[in-house]
Amino acid sequence: MTTITVENIKKSFGDADILKSVSLDIKDQEFTVLLGPSGCGKSTLLRIIAGLESQDSGIIKIGDRVVSHLPPRERNVAMVFQNYAVFPHMTVFENIAFGLRMKKAPEKKIKENVERTAALMHIDHLLKRYSGQLSGGQRQRVAVARALAVEPDVLLMDEPLSNLDALLRLQMRAELKSVLEASKTTTVYVTHDQVEAMSLADRIAVMNSGRIDQYDVPDEIYSNPATEYVGSFIGNPPMNFISPDYQVGTIPAGATQLGIRPEDFNVSKEARDNYWPITVLTREKLGSHQQLSAELNGQLFRVNIPNEIEIESGNTLYLMPKEDKKRWYTEGGKIIL
Amino acid sequence: MSDLSYDEILEKEVREANRKKKMWRWLFLSSVAFLVSWILFPIYLLAVNSLSSADVVNGWPKSFLPEFDMESLSFFMEYYGVLNALKNSLIAALFTMVIAIGLGTPAGYALARFDFRGKETFRMLILLTRAFPMPLLALPLAVIFINVGLDDSLFGLSLVHTALALPFSVLITSSLFLGIPVELEEAAWVLGCNRWQAFMKVVMPLALPGLTASAVFAFVISWNEVFAAAVLTVNNQTLTAFLVQSLSTSPVEVKFAGGLILILPAILFLFVVRKYLFSMWGIANR
Amino acid sequence: MNKKYYPYVLIAPSVLFLLLFFVYPFLEVFVQAFTSSDGQVGFSNFENIFTDYNFLPSLKNTLLLALVVVPVQLCMAIGMSLMISKMKKGRDTVLYILTIPLGVSDLAAGIIWLAILDQNGFLNSFLFSIGIIDQPESWLNYQNPIIIFAAVVVAEIWRATAILLVILVSGIGLIPKEYYEAAEIFGANSWVRLWKVTLPLLRPSLQTALILRTLLAFEVFAVVMLLGGSNMPVLMGETFNWAFNYQDTGAASAYAVVILALSIVFTLFYLRVLRVPKGARI
C-alpha cells in the first residue's frame, strides 16, 4: 500500500513564497499529474516529495511512514529527470543497475531486473553502450528503466518528455502509459502540457502560483473547472468567461462570470431569440473543425464550429450557450455548484 | 520500543536528523575557517615581521602583533640594489604583459572565430608548452642572447617570460572570444562595418575586462618567475633574481621585507581578476 | 587579401614566437646537453652530473617531494573544491582567499615559511609561550634532514594547492547537479556520490591538474634553497647551481634534459591512467 500524503507543505526561496500550503492525497497505484505553467512550483513540490529539497513546514507521508525529515535514499522513491541525468561514465547496464547496487542487491537479482526493465523499454540491445553514444529518446528510455529497476514505492517524473521532439514525444507518451499501468507503481508526474496530463493522469492537480486550484479526474477538470484559472489554463482554446450583462434568464446568486467552453454553443447564421449577434474577427480552419474568435461590444468570444458552416471574418454569427454546459463563477473566480 | 507511540518515535527521529544536520553545519563552518586561516595566517606573520624593527626581527621570542615600525621596510628600500631590482621587475613584467597580449589576442581570436587547416596543430603546440618546465629554456637562451646582444637585458628576459605567458594568453583570449556571440559581429558587418571596425567597436568593449585579466595574469607570471630571471640577468637583476642571489649575504629583515613586497602586488592583482579566475582555467583546462 | 589567409596572419606572430623561444631553445637544450666543453658530441655532460655526489640525492629528493606533496594536495584540493561547491554565502570571498597563493612565487612562499620555521621564528616563539621549549631550537639544520623535508612539504602544500583547487572547482562546475540528485535518489550517500559520480566525472580536470602540478613539483627550487640551503639538493636547484655558480651550461643542460625526461614520463603516465573512454564524457 503506497499512498502519498502531502500535508500543508510550505516553501519559500528568500522573499518568494513558492509553495503556499499545498496538500494532496495520492491513492495507492494512482497516476497523479502536477499540471501548471512554468514557474508555478511543480518541480519544487516534486523535489520536496523526493527529499531533494526541504520544506519550510508541513509533512510528507509515504504509506504510513512520515518521510519529510529523511534524505531521499531512505524514502524508496525513484525519479526520472527532465534532462535524464543518465550517468555519462557508466554503461547503460551500470546505469540501470545503479539503484540496485546501492541497495546491495544480489548480483543475480541485479542482472534479472536490469534485463527485464531494459527489455520493457526496448533498450536491451544497448546495454553495453555509454550515454554519449545514445540518442535523446534512448537516454530517456534508460532513465525510465533505471527508475523501474529499483521497484520503488513511488515513481517521480519531472517533465520527462519535454526534451523530446514532437513525434517521439507522442510515441513515448503512449509507451510510458502502458508500461506504468503495468508496473502499478504510485506515480507523480510533472508537466506543463495539458494534453500530456489529460492523456496520462488518473487525477490531475492543477497548480496556480504555489497553490493547488483543483485536484480531480481529467473529465471533471475539463468540464467543471473549479476556478476561472483552471478553466482558462485547460482546453485549447480555453474556456470563455462572459460577463452576465449578456445573459438572459436566471443568474445564480453571487455569480459574476459565466464560463462556457468554445464548443458548447448553439450556433446559427440567422438571428434568433436570445442569441447573441457576434462579429467574427478571425477564422482558422483546423481540419476537424473551425475556430473563430469573435466580439460583441468589447467582449471576446472563442467559438469552435463544425466545418459545414460557411463564414467569413466580418460576418455576424448568432450564439447561445448550451444550458447544461454553463458554469458560474464568483467574483473571486470560484465555481458555484 | 513497543511502549513508545509512533509519534514519539517520529519525534525522536526528527530530533536526531536535526542534530546531525547541525553537527555537519558546524563541522563545515569550522573547516572553512581553518582553511582560510591556514592561507592568511602565514601571510600575516610575514607582514608582522616586515613591519617590525630589525632588532625585533632578529630577536626572540617574537610577538604575534606588529610594531608598525618602518625600519625593516625602509632599510630594505635603501639596501643596495633593491630599488633598481624593483624597477627591473616592473619593467620586465610590463614588457611581458604587452608582448603576451599583443601576440596572444590575435591568435586567440583566430582560434575562436575561424576554422582553418592546422588549427589543431597550433592548439597542440600551445598545449605542448604546458607539458614542459619552461624556465629551463632560459639555459640555451642565455647562450643565444649573448650572441645577439640581448644578454643581461630586461627585454630578453621578458621574451622568455612571454614564452611562459603566451600559451595562457592565447587560451584565455580564445575562450573570451568564444563567449561573445559571433552574431553580434555579424550584425555589425551587416550594418556596414568591416571586420576590423566590427572587432574594435563590438568585440573589444565586451572583451576588455577579460583581456585586462589575462594581461594581469601575464604580469604576475613574469613578476613571480625566479629561475629564468636569475639565469638571464646579472647587473639588471629583477627582484626575484636579486633575492635569490643574495640569500646568503642579505640580512633576514631584507628577505622578509622583500617577500612582502613580492607578494603584495600579486595579491592585489588577483583580487582585480578574481572574476575571471574560472574562465581562465575553465577553458585552459581542456 | 583573401579571407582564407586571415587566421594564418593572426596566428603567425604567436607561431613565430613559439618557434623561436620554445621549439628552438627546446632543441638547443639537447644540443648543449650532448655537447661537451671541447665541442665533442657525446655523453660527457651526463657523465659529469651522474658522477656528481649531489645527483642521486637531488633526483631522490625531487621525486620524493612530488610523491608526497602531490597526493596530499590532490586530496586537499578535492576536499576544498567540494566545500566551495557547497557554499552559497561568502563563496567568492573564500575562493579568493584560498587562491591567493596562486600569486605567490615559490621564493616568496619560502620566505614566508622561513619567518615561521626559522630559529628565531614564530613557531619557536609559540612553542616557547606554551612552555614546550625554553630556548630557540634550530629546526632547519643539516642534522634534521627529515624536518627540512617536512618544512618544504608544508610550504609547497601551502603555496601550490591553489592551482589544483581552481582547476577542480571549475571542473566541478561543469558537472550538472542532476547527476548528484539522481545518485542521491537511487540511494548513494555523500561518500558514494564522491566516488561514483564526482571523481569519475572529474577525470579530465584531475588529469590536467595532476600534470600541471607534478611538472611544477619538478621545477621547485627557491623554497628548497630558503628552507634547506644546500642540505636538500633538488634537480632544479642543481641546474641553477651548475648554470649560475659553476657557469657550466653543458652540465646544467644535462640536468634540464633529466627534468624534461621526467616530465614527459609523468605526463604520459597521467594521460594513460586517467584516460576517459570515448562516449563516456559529460
Ligand SMILES: Nc1ncnc2c1ncn2[C@@H]1O[C@H](COP(=O)(O)OP(=O)(O)O)[C@@H](O)[C@H]1O
Ligand atoms: N533553488 C532555488 N532558489 C531560488 N528560487 C528557486 C529555486 N528553485 C526554484 N526557484 C523558483 O521557484 C519558482 C518555482 O520553480 P519550479 O518549482 O521549478 O517551477 P516549475 O517546475 O513549476 O516550472 C520559480 O520562480 C523559480 O525561480
Ligand SMILES: [Mg+2]
Ligand atoms: Mg520544472
